Amino acid sequence: MNVVKQYITKNQNLILTIILVIIILLQVVMHIQYGIDKAYLHMDEGYSYGLMNYDKIDIMNNEDFYNNWHSSEYYKDYLSISSEEASNFTPVYENQKNDVHPPFYYLLLRIASSFTIDSFSKWTGIGLNLIIFIAISIFVYLVANKIFKNRVYAIFTVLVNGFTLASIDTSIYIRMYALTALNLLIITYLHLINYNKNILKVKDLIIMSVFIIIGSLTHYYYLVFLFVLFAIYVTKFIKEKNLNNLVKYIVTMIISAIISLAIFPYSFVHMFMGYRGTGAISNLSNVEQMWRSIGQYLVILNNNVFNGILILAILAGIAIAIYKIMKNGKITLKFENKNFWLMFIPTLIYFAVIALVSPYQEVRYIMPICPLMVIGVFYLLKVLFEKLLKPKYAYIVLTIIFILMLIIPKVANINFYYLYKDKKEIVTTIKEKHDVPCLYVFNTNQNRFLDDLYLFTILDKSYIMDEKEFSKDKLKEVFKDINLGNGLIVIINEGIPHQNYIDELKETLNLKECNHLQRMNACNIYEMK
Numbered sequence: 001m002n003v004v005k006q007y008i009t010k011n012q013n014l015i016l017t018i019i020l021v022i023i024i025l026l027q028v029v030m031h032i033q034y035g036i037d038k039a040y041l042h043m044d045e046g047y048s049y050g051l052m053n054y055d056k057i058d059i060m061n062n063e064d065f066y067n068n069w070h071s072s073e074y075y076k077d078y079l080s081i082s083s084e085e086a087s088n089f090t091p092v093y094e095n096q097k098n099d100v101h102p103p104f105y106y107l108l109l110r111i112a113s114s115f116t117i118d119s120f121s122k123w124t125g126i127g128l129n130l131i132i133f134i135a136i137s138i139f140v141y142l143v144a145n146k147i148f149k150n151r152v153y154a155i156f157t158v159l160v161n162g163f164t165l166a167s168i169d170t171s172i173y174i175r176m177y178a179l180t181a182l183n184l185l186i187i188t189y190l191h192l193i194n195y196n197k198n199i200l201k202v203k204d205l206i207i208m209s210v211f212i213i214i215g216s217l218t219h220y221y222y223l224v225f226l227f228v229l230f231a232i233y234v235t236k237f238i239k240e241k242n243l244n245n246l247v248k249y250i251v252t253m254i255i256s257a258i259i260s261l262a263i264f265p266y267s268f269v270h271m272f273m274g275y276r277g278t279g280a281i282s283n284l285s286n287v288e289q290m291w292r293s294i295g296q297y298l299v300i301l302n303n304n305v306f307n308g309i310l311i312l313a314i315l316a317g318i319a320i321a322i323y324k325i326m327k328n329g330k331i332t333l334k335f336e337n338k339n340f341w342l343m344f345i346p347t348l349i350y351f352a353v354i355a356l357v358s359p360y361q362e363v364r365y366i367m368p369i370c371p372l373m374v375i376g377v378f379y380l381l382k383v384l385f386e387k388l389l390k391p392k393y394a395y396i397v398l399t400i401i402f403i404l405m406l407i408i409p410k411v412a413n414i415n416f417y418y419l420y421k422d423k424k425e426i427v428t429t430i431k432e433k434h435d436v437p438c439l440y441v442f443n444t445n446q447n448r449f450l451d452d453l454y455l456f457t458i459l460d461k462s463y464i465m466d467e468k469e470f471s472k473d474k475l476k477e478v479f480k481d482i483n484l485g486n487g488l489i490v491i492i493n494e495g496i497p498h499q500n501y502i503d504e505l506k507e508t509l510n511l512k513e514c515n516h517l518q519r520m521n522a523c524n525i526y527e528m529k
Contacts, residue, residue: 040420105176125174
């Protein structure tokens with residue numbers, strides 16, 4: 001036994017590293033399993049694929065999109081790279097110029113898609129995210145170790161983070177949010193390791209500049225977080241009268257901004273003149289909506305980032321605190337860890353800003369700060385419980401909280417939103433009926449075709465008809481050479497009278513039955529025979 005103890009003591013760092021690697025690998029396997037279960041694509045995930053490879057932002061901009069029969073290959077072409085397009089990276093830049101996002105994520109997705117030429121796969125995007133997840137886990141450990149100053153707690157934080165609903169959703173949601181989360185962790189870590197240096201070296205500043213540029217070319221919300229870090233650093237240097245570091249740091253920021261704008265000058269237009277930028281600013285004028293949005297994001301934070309246990313943890317802390325006060329008369333809490341505040345203040349401000357300006361109240365907009373939130377909140381809980389309890393009991397309480405994080409989603413039946421389990425049945429049905437012709441009666445006022453795009457990559461034959469052109473004569477023309485012996489799949493956008501169209505189809509095409517298959521985000525799907 002003594003030999004074992006001596007071996008563990010001597011090789012503690014190696015053992016902890018092995019444990020960390022095992023945890024990350026097991027979580028990757030778990031995330032892969034959820035990737036297998038992912039049944040559908042969000043329209044923005046469709047855009048992720050299209051924007052990195054297609055010659056237009058939207059497939060609906062094609063001249064032949066309406067009033068033509070298309071095969072599944074027509075739609076797969078929007079989502080995949082053909083052999084002829086393999087060496088053409090122009091869409092990565094041009095589409096982002098004409099859209100509202102910077103290009104770096106799309107460049108990585110384009111490179112990842114080079115391994116699946118002439119085919120579309122969800123694993124291109126999920127695989128990229130899993131690689132990013134491994135890097136996220138490493139930097140969660142590095143940042144947490146700087147905050148906790150304890151490798152065991154840092155590894156525990158990695159364990160907790162990988163099992164949150166938000167972490168899994170981030171891995172399976174094919175957008176730039178996982179990469180943005182990694183960028184925030186990296187820039188936080190770089191600021192943490194340089195915070196107490198009397199002299200900032202050129203090497204340190206160059207590394208920082210590289211990741212400032214990468215972050216700004218990944219997502220514009222990154223700049224909110226960076227600005228707060230910048231303000232903290234500048235304030236620190238001014239207080240210390242460290243003019244040398246102050247000048248070098250500000251110059252680094254300026255050079256990084258110039259390089260970023262030189263690479264992608266359209267960033268300025270996107271942020272201050274694009275519809276997302278002006279829309280975000282306009283959100284700040286509605287005070288009632290602002291408070292409602294913050295409240296909704298707090299619920300999201302509790303449910304998705306802490307699997308529903310945040311409120312329980314706070315209540316447990318309050319209960320123990322009340323007991324301690326009744327027993328001892330008072331308690332004193334101090335959070336003097338400067339590393340913690342350097343990390344957590346930008347995180348809180350990012351959360352507040354996103355809650356105020358994001359177009360929708362969804363977990364994806366706070367995905368980039370979810371790992372930092374996990375680090376920050378668990379550090380606060382650690383300090384709280386260590387103050388109220390003995391250290392070993394504090395660790396036990398935190399472990400119980402983690403176990404509850406694993407259990408509550410199962411008990412409360414909390415689902416991963418981006419698995420789209422509610423779409424699994426319709427995907428299965430469409431796969432079974434892939435050879436049945438499909439008519440999409442399209443309302444151009446409901447521009448959400450990419451919400452339904454995945455289904456069209458399955459269907460052998462489909463026709464998109466602008467509802468303004470819907471008529472008996474048009475139907476006769478379209479279906480004159482189409483065999484309806486196996487029936488007809490009909491998709492009708494919302495905002496138009498479904499029953500009128502169904503009655504017209506029955507009468508014109510001699511169809512007797514109509515069964516409703518699925519309600520989608522902006523349409524309904526029927527099977528007619």
